[in-house]
Amino acid sequence: KENLSDEAYKVCRLGHTEPPFSGALLHNHKNGSYHCVCCDALLFDSSTKFDSGCGWPSFEQAVEGAVKYVDDNSHGMLRTEVTCVNCDSHLGHVFNDGPTETGLRYCVNSVSMAFEESER
16 A cells, blocks of 8 residues: 555655644544554544644554554654554654543654544
C-alpha cells in the first residue's frame, strides 16, 4: 500500500510531522477504527479518541500489540515515537500527560492513518 501522497510519505517513511490543526481526522467523531495508511494494520479504536487541543488526533491507548515504542532524541527533546508494529510507519508520539485513566496521550498524524467507519 505504498501509493502514498507526498505528505503521507514524508510523515510515514521519513518521520516528518504534519502541521498542527491541518489533519483530516482531527475532528472526526464517527465510530470506527483507525488503520495504518501504509499496511492497513489496526491501530486505534474511536472509543479511545479524545480532544487534547494539541492539533493532532489524540488517543488514550493503542490497540494491544499494534504499535512499537522508540526513543526519540530529535529536536533537543526526549520523546517516545510510536510506529506501526507491522511496517514501522511513523505515526506520532506518546506522552504521559493524558487526561484520561491511562494517563497517556497518543498524538498521531492524521495522514498516517485511514479511518474505517462502523456502526455501534
